[in-house]
Amino acid sequence: MPTADPRAVASSALAQGSRYALEIVAGTAVGGFLGWQLDRWLGTKPWMALLFLLLGLVAGFMNLMRAVNREAAIVNAEPVPPGVAPDQEGQ
Amino acid sequence: MASPLEQFELHKLVTADVMGYDVSFTNSAMFMVVTVVLVGLFLVLGMRNAKLIPGRWQTAVESMHEFVVGMVDENIGPNGRKYVPFIFALFMFVLFANLIGLIPFAFTTTSHLAVTFAFASFIFLLCIAIGFARHGLHFFSLFVPPQTPIVLLPLIVMIEMISFLTRPLTLSVRLFANMTAGHILLKVFAGFIISLGLAGGIWSAVAVLPMAMNIALYALELLVSVVQAYVFALLTCVYLNDSINLSH
Numbered sequence: 001m002p003t004a005d006p007r008a009v010a011s012s013a014l015a016q017g018s019r020y021a022l023e024i025v026a027g028t029a030v031g032g033f034l035g036w037q038l039d040r041w042l043g044t045k046p047w048m049a050l051l052f053l054l055l056g057l058v059a060g061f062m063n064l065m066r067a068v069n070r071e072a073a074i075v076n077a078e079p080v081p082p083g084v085a086p087d088q089e090g091q
Numbered sequence: 092m093a094s095p096l097e098q099f100e101l102h103k104l105v106t107a108d109v110m111g112y113d114v115s116f117t118n119s120a121m122f123m124v125v126t127v128v129l130v131g132l133f134l135v136l137g138m139r140n141a142k143l144i145p146g147r148w149q150t151a152v153e154s155m156h157e158f159v160v161g162m163v164d165e166n167i168g169p170n171g172r173k174y175v176p177f178i179f180a181l182f183m184f185v186l187f188a189n190l191i192g193l194i195p196f197a198f199t200t201t202s203h204l205a206v207t208f209a210f211a212s213f214i215f216l217l218c219i220a221i222g223f224a225r226h227g228l229h230f231f232s233l234f235v236p237p238q239t240p241i242v243l244l245p246l247i248v249m250i251e252m253i254s255f256l257t258r259p260l261t262l263s264v265r266l267f268a269n270m271t272a273g274h275i276l277l278k279v280f281a282g283f284i285i286s287l288g289l290a291g292g293i294w295s296a297v298a299v300l301p302m303a304m305n306i307a308l309y310a311l312e313l314l315v316s317v318v319q320a321y322v323f324a325l326l327t328c329v330y331l332n333d334s335i336n337l338s339h
Contacts, residue, residue, distance in 0.1 A: 030260060
Protein backbone atom coordinates (compact mmCIF):
# COMPACT_ATOMS: atom_id res chain seq x y z
CA MET A 1 0.00 0.00 0.00
CA PRO A 2 1.44 3.41 -0.94
CA THR A 3 1.95 5.88 1.88
CA ALA A 4 -1.04 8.22 1.85
CA ASP A 5 -0.68 12.00 1.98
CA PRO A 6 -1.47 12.90 5.62
CA ARG A 7 -3.47 15.94 4.51
CA ALA A 8 -5.65 13.79 2.24
CA VAL A 9 -6.16 11.34 5.11
CA ALA A 10 -7.13 14.20 7.42
CA SER A 11 -9.70 15.73 5.07
CA SER A 12 -11.17 12.32 4.31
CA ALA A 13 -11.42 11.67 8.05
CA LEU A 14 -13.09 15.06 8.54
CA ALA A 15 -15.60 14.22 5.82
CA GLN A 16 -16.34 10.77 7.27
CA GLY A 17 -16.64 12.02 10.84
CA SER A 18 -19.07 14.81 9.99
CA ARG A 19 -21.07 12.34 7.93
CA TYR A 20 -21.83 9.95 10.80
CA ALA A 21 -22.44 12.74 13.30
CA LEU A 22 -25.03 14.21 10.95
CA GLU A 23 -26.60 10.82 10.27
CA ILE A 24 -27.39 10.33 13.97
CA VAL A 25 -29.13 13.72 14.12
CA ALA A 26 -30.95 13.28 10.82
CA GLY A 27 -31.96 9.70 11.64
CA THR A 28 -33.58 10.84 14.89
CA ALA A 29 -35.29 13.75 13.13
CA VAL A 30 -36.64 11.65 10.26
CA GLY A 31 -37.77 8.91 12.67
CA GLY A 32 -39.53 11.43 14.87
CA PHE A 33 -41.25 13.01 11.87
CA LEU A 34 -42.41 9.62 10.53
CA GLY A 35 -43.78 8.66 13.95
CA TRP A 36 -45.56 11.99 14.33
CA GLN A 37 -47.23 11.53 10.93
CA LEU A 38 -48.20 7.94 11.81
CA ASP A 39 -49.75 9.21 15.05
CA ARG A 40 -51.89 11.66 13.12
CA TRP A 41 -53.04 8.85 10.81
CA LEU A 42 -53.67 6.17 13.39
CA GLY A 43 -54.58 8.38 16.34
CA THR A 44 -52.06 6.65 18.60
CA LYS A 45 -50.53 9.82 19.99
CA PRO A 46 -47.79 9.78 21.34
CA TRP A 47 -46.65 6.16 21.05
CA MET A 48 -45.60 5.99 17.40
CA ALA A 49 -43.60 9.21 17.68
CA LEU A 50 -41.70 7.83 20.67
CA LEU A 51 -41.10 4.47 18.99
CA PHE A 52 -39.88 5.95 15.73
CA LEU A 53 -37.75 8.55 17.48
CA LEU A 54 -35.91 5.67 19.13
CA LEU A 55 -35.73 3.68 15.89
CA GLY A 56 -34.24 6.70 14.12
CA LEU A 57 -31.64 7.10 16.85
CA VAL A 58 -30.81 3.40 16.57
CA ALA A 59 -30.49 3.76 12.77
CA GLY A 60 -27.99 6.61 13.19
CA PHE A 61 -25.90 4.67 15.71
CA MET A 62 -26.06 1.51 13.61
CA ASN A 63 -24.52 3.39 10.67
CA LEU A 64 -21.78 4.65 12.99
CA MET A 65 -21.12 1.16 14.38
CA ARG A 66 -20.87 -0.32 10.90
CA ALA A 67 -18.40 2.38 9.85
CA VAL A 68 -16.28 1.77 12.95
CA ASN A 69 -16.28 -1.99 12.35
CA ARG A 70 -15.30 -1.43 8.71
CA GLU A 71 -12.40 0.84 9.72
CA ALA A 72 -11.32 -1.62 12.39
CA ALA A 73 -11.27 -4.45 9.85
CA ILE A 74 -9.05 -2.35 7.53
CA VAL A 75 -6.68 -1.42 10.36
CA ASN A 76 -6.44 -5.01 11.60
CA ALA A 77 -5.81 -6.35 8.10
CA GLU A 78 -2.95 -3.92 7.50
CA PRO A 79 0.50 -5.33 8.25
CA VAL A 80 2.38 -3.16 10.73
CA PRO A 81 5.31 -1.56 8.88
CA PRO A 82 8.73 -2.45 10.31
CA GLY A 83 10.12 -0.03 12.86
CA VAL A 84 6.71 1.25 13.98
CA ALA A 85 5.66 0.29 17.48
CA PRO A 86 1.98 -0.69 17.56
CA ASP A 87 1.13 1.86 20.27
CA GLN A 88 2.35 4.77 18.10
CA GLU A 89 -0.40 4.30 15.58
CA GLY A 90 -2.80 7.14 14.95
CA GLN A 91 -0.48 9.97 15.97
CA MET B 92 -24.18 47.83 10.16
CA ALA B 93 -25.42 45.19 7.75
CA SER B 94 -26.63 41.94 9.25
CA PRO B 95 -24.40 38.90 8.61
CA LEU B 96 -27.45 37.21 7.12
CA GLU B 97 -27.97 39.88 4.47
CA GLN B 98 -25.66 38.01 2.08
CA PHE B 99 -28.21 35.19 1.77
CA GLU B 100 -31.10 37.42 0.68
CA LEU B 101 -32.65 36.75 -2.70
CA HIS B 102 -33.29 39.67 -5.04
CA LYS B 103 -35.45 39.42 -8.11
CA LEU B 104 -33.52 40.58 -11.15
CA VAL B 105 -36.27 39.78 -13.65
CA THR B 106 -39.76 39.30 -12.30
CA ALA B 107 -41.67 36.50 -14.00
CA ASP B 108 -44.88 34.69 -13.25
CA VAL B 109 -46.06 31.48 -14.93
CA MET B 110 -49.57 30.29 -14.08
CA GLY B 111 -49.45 31.69 -10.56
CA TYR B 112 -45.95 30.34 -9.83
CA ASP B 113 -43.20 32.83 -9.10
CA VAL B 114 -40.38 31.92 -11.50
CA SER B 115 -38.44 35.18 -11.20
CA PHE B 116 -34.80 35.22 -12.22
CA THR B 117 -33.02 35.90 -8.91
CA ASN B 118 -29.43 36.66 -7.96
CA SER B 119 -29.16 33.00 -6.94
CA ALA B 120 -30.24 31.89 -10.41
CA MET B 121 -27.80 34.35 -11.96
CA PHE B 122 -24.87 32.90 -10.03
CA MET B 123 -25.96 29.39 -11.04
CA VAL B 124 -25.73 30.54 -14.65
CA VAL B 125 -22.31 32.09 -13.91
CA THR B 126 -21.20 28.79 -12.35
CA VAL B 127 -22.32 26.75 -15.34
CA VAL B 128 -20.70 29.18 -17.79
CA LEU B 129 -17.40 29.17 -15.87
CA VAL B 130 -17.36 25.37 -15.63
CA GLY B 131 -18.09 25.19 -19.34
CA LEU B 132 -15.35 27.68 -20.22
CA PHE B 133 -12.86 25.93 -17.93
CA LEU B 134 -13.51 22.58 -19.60
CA VAL B 135 -13.95 23.69 -23.22
CA LEU B 136 -11.05 26.15 -23.34
CA GLY B 137 -8.82 23.75 -21.45
CA MET B 138 -9.45 20.97 -23.96
CA ARG B 139 -9.64 23.13 -27.10
CA ASN B 140 -6.15 22.34 -28.35
CA ALA B 141 -5.88 18.96 -26.68
CA LYS B 142 -2.39 17.57 -27.12
CA LEU B 143 -0.81 14.25 -26.28
CA ILE B 144 1.54 16.11 -23.96
CA PRO B 145 -0.88 18.38 -22.09
CA GLY B 146 -0.20 21.97 -21.13
CA ARG B 147 -1.00 23.37 -17.68
CA TRP B 148 -4.67 24.05 -18.32
CA GLN B 149 -5.30 20.72 -20.01
CA THR B 150 -3.54 18.98 -17.11
CA ALA B 151 -5.87 20.75 -14.66
CA VAL B 152 -8.97 19.60 -16.54
CA GLU B 153 -7.67 16.06 -17.01
CA SER B 154 -6.58 15.62 -13.40
CA MET B 155 -10.03 16.70 -12.18
CA HIS B 156 -11.70 14.22 -14.50
CA GLU B 157 -9.30 11.46 -13.47
CA PHE B 158 -10.01 12.26 -9.83
CA VAL B 159 -13.74 11.69 -10.38
CA VAL B 160 -13.12 8.56 -12.47
CA GLY B 161 -10.92 7.20 -9.68
CA MET B 162 -13.60 7.95 -7.10
CA VAL B 163 -16.28 6.20 -9.17
CA ASP B 164 -14.03 3.17 -9.83
CA GLU B 165 -13.21 2.85 -6.16
CA ASN B 166 -16.77 3.19 -4.87
CA ILE B 167 -18.93 1.65 -7.60
CA GLY B 168 -16.58 -0.45 -9.71
CA PRO B 169 -16.70 -1.22 -13.44
CA ASN B 170 -20.51 -0.90 -13.58
CA GLY B 171 -20.26 2.73 -12.54
CA ARG B 172 -18.37 3.99 -15.58
CA LYS B 173 -21.49 5.21 -17.35
CA TYR B 174 -22.38 7.43 -14.36
CA VAL B 175 -19.03 9.27 -14.51
CA PRO B 176 -20.45 12.20 -16.56
CA PHE B 177 -23.23 12.71 -14.01
CA ILE B 178 -20.91 12.59 -10.99
CA PHE B 179 -18.36 14.79 -12.76
CA ALA B 180 -20.97 17.43 -13.63
CA LEU B 181 -22.28 17.36 -10.08
CA PHE B 182 -18.80 17.67 -8.57
CA MET B 183 -17.76 20.51 -10.87
CA PHE B 184 -20.96 22.47 -10.28
CA VAL B 185 -20.82 22.21 -6.50
CA LEU B 186 -17.07 22.92 -6.42
CA PHE B 187 -17.36 26.01 -8.64
CA ALA B 188 -20.49 27.26 -6.84
CA ASN B 189 -18.71 26.95 -3.47
CA LEU B 190 -15.56 28.67 -4.70
CA ILE B 191 -17.40 31.47 -6.54
CA GLY B 192 -19.29 32.11 -3.32
CA LEU B 193 -15.99 32.98 -1.61
CA ILE B 194 -15.36 35.90 -3.97
CA PRO B 195 -16.44 39.13 -2.24
CA PHE B 196 -19.90 40.39 -3.34
CA ALA B 197 -20.67 37.04 -4.98
CA PHE B 198 -23.70 35.00 -3.99
CA THR B 199 -23.29 31.41 -2.75
CA THR B 200 -26.01 29.33 -4.39
CA THR B 201 -25.10 26.26 -2.33
CA SER B 202 -25.88 28.19 0.89
CA HIS B 203 -29.60 27.73 0.23
CA LEU B 204 -31.28 24.55 1.43
CA ALA B 205 -33.73 24.81 -1.49
CA VAL B 206 -30.85 24.37 -3.94
CA THR B 207 -28.99 21.59 -2.12
CA PHE B 208 -32.20 19.72 -1.29
CA ALA B 209 -33.27 19.86 -4.94
CA PHE B 210 -29.95 18.20 -5.85
CA ALA B 211 -30.19 15.66 -3.03
CA SER B 212 -33.79 14.66 -3.74
CA PHE B 213 -32.99 14.26 -7.44
CA ILE B 214 -30.09 11.95 -6.53
CA PHE B 215 -32.34 10.06 -4.10
CA LEU B 216 -35.05 9.51 -6.72
CA LEU B 217 -32.40 8.57 -9.29
CA CYS B 218 -31.01 5.92 -6.92
CA ILE B 219 -34.47 4.43 -6.44
CA ALA B 220 -35.17 4.49 -10.20
CA ILE B 221 -31.82 2.83 -11.06
CA GLY B 222 -32.32 0.28 -8.31
CA PHE B 223 -35.73 -0.80 -9.58
CA ALA B 224 -34.60 -0.70 -13.22
CA ARG B 225 -31.64 -2.98 -12.54
CA HIS B 226 -33.02 -5.31 -9.89
CA GLY B 227 -36.79 -5.02 -10.02
CA LEU B 228 -38.52 -5.91 -6.76
CA HIS B 229 -35.31 -7.57 -5.56
CA PHE B 230 -34.15 -4.01 -4.81
CA PHE B 231 -36.11 -4.25 -1.54
CA SER B 232 -33.43 -6.63 -0.25
CA LEU B 233 -31.46 -3.42 0.37
CA PHE B 234 -33.44 -3.17 3.58
CA VAL B 235 -32.49 -6.69 4.72
CA PRO B 236 -28.84 -6.91 5.79
CA PRO B 237 -27.23 -10.34 5.37
CA GLN B 238 -27.32 -12.78 8.31
CA THR B 239 -30.24 -11.10 10.05
CA PRO B 240 -31.96 -13.35 12.62
CA ILE B 241 -35.58 -13.86 11.57
CA VAL B 242 -36.81 -12.63 14.96
CA LEU B 243 -35.21 -9.21 14.50
CA LEU B 244 -36.26 -8.88 10.86
CA PRO B 245 -39.23 -6.46 11.28
CA LEU B 246 -37.20 -4.20 13.56
CA ILE B 247 -34.12 -4.19 11.30
CA VAL B 248 -36.18 -3.50 8.17
CA MET B 249 -37.81 -0.53 9.90
CA ILE B 250 -34.42 0.83 11.02
CA GLU B 251 -32.90 0.33 7.57
CA MET B 252 -35.83 2.15 5.96
CA ILE B 253 -35.44 5.16 8.26
CA SER B 254 -31.72 5.15 7.55
CA PHE B 255 -32.49 5.08 3.80
CA LEU B 256 -34.95 7.96 4.12
CA THR B 257 -32.41 10.16 5.91
CA ARG B 258 -30.13 10.17 2.85
CA PRO B 259 -31.56 13.19 1.01
CA LEU B 260 -31.70 15.11 4.29
CA THR B 261 -28.10 14.42 5.35
CA LEU B 262 -26.75 15.01 1.84
CA SER B 263 -28.42 18.41 1.50
CA VAL B 264 -28.07 19.66 5.07
CA ARG B 265 -24.34 18.94 5.21
CA LEU B 266 -23.50 21.10 2.19
CA PHE B 267 -25.97 23.84 3.11
CA ALA B 268 -24.92 24.02 6.77
CA ASN B 269 -21.20 24.07 6.00
CA MET B 270 -21.50 26.87 3.46
CA THR B 271 -23.96 28.97 5.49
CA ALA B 272 -22.04 28.66 8.77
CA GLY B 273 -18.73 29.53 7.14
CA HIS B 274 -20.10 32.58 5.38
CA ILE B 275 -21.85 33.88 8.52
CA LEU B 276 -18.59 33.51 10.45
CA LEU B 277 -16.66 35.42 7.79
CA LYS B 278 -19.20 38.26 7.85
CA VAL B 279 -19.28 38.45 11.66
CA PHE B 280 -15.50 38.80 11.90
CA ALA B 281 -15.50 41.29 9.02
CA GLY B 282 -18.05 43.30 11.02
CA PHE B 283 -15.67 43.28 14.03
CA ILE B 284 -12.90 44.75 11.87
CA ILE B 285 -15.10 47.67 10.79
CA SER B 286 -16.60 48.46 14.18
CA LEU B 287 -13.25 48.20 16.02
CA GLY B 288 -11.49 50.20 13.31
CA LEU B 289 -14.06 53.01 13.60
CA ALA B 290 -13.92 53.03 17.42
CA GLY B 291 -10.68 55.04 17.31
CA GLY B 292 -7.70 55.17 19.68
CA ILE B 293 -6.35 51.90 20.99
CA TRP B 294 -9.35 49.99 19.60
CA SER B 295 -8.30 50.66 16.04
CA ALA B 296 -5.05 48.83 16.69
CA VAL B 297 -6.96 45.85 18.11
CA ALA B 298 -8.83 45.57 14.78
CA VAL B 299 -5.79 43.69 13.46
CA LEU B 300 -6.86 40.63 15.49
CA PRO B 301 -10.22 39.93 13.78
CA MET B 302 -8.46 40.73 10.50
CA ALA B 303 -5.93 37.94 11.13
CA MET B 304 -8.79 35.66 12.19
CA ASN B 305 -10.66 36.41 8.98
CA ILE B 306 -7.63 35.54 6.84
CA ALA B 307 -7.29 32.23 8.67
CA LEU B 308 -11.04 31.59 8.32
CA TYR B 309 -10.80 32.30 4.62
CA ALA B 310 -8.18 29.59 4.21
CA LEU B 311 -10.41 27.22 6.19
CA GLU B 312 -13.39 28.10 4.00
CA LEU B 313 -11.36 27.29 0.87
CA LEU B 314 -10.66 23.86 2.35
CA VAL B 315 -14.32 23.41 3.36
CA SER B 316 -15.50 24.36 -0.15
CA VAL B 317 -13.34 21.70 -1.78
CA VAL B 318 -13.96 19.05 0.87
CA GLN B 319 -17.73 19.53 0.78
CA ALA B 320 -17.82 19.30 -3.02
CA TYR B 321 -15.78 16.09 -2.73
CA VAL B 322 -18.05 14.69 -0.01
CA PHE B 323 -21.17 15.50 -2.01
CA ALA B 324 -19.82 13.62 -5.04
CA LEU B 325 -18.45 10.80 -2.87
CA LEU B 326 -21.76 10.20 -1.09
CA THR B 327 -23.57 10.26 -4.41
CA CYS B 328 -21.21 7.47 -5.50
CA VAL B 329 -21.84 5.53 -2.29
CA TYR B 330 -25.62 5.82 -2.70
CA LEU B 331 -25.49 4.93 -6.40
CA ASN B 332 -23.35 1.91 -5.50
CA ASP B 333 -26.15 0.56 -3.27
CA SER B 334 -28.56 0.80 -6.21
CA ILE B 335 -26.19 -0.60 -8.85
CA ASN B 336 -24.46 -3.42 -7.00
CA LEU B 337 -26.91 -4.94 -4.54
CA SER B 338 -24.62 -6.77 -2.13
CA HIS B 339 -26.71 -9.94 -1.99
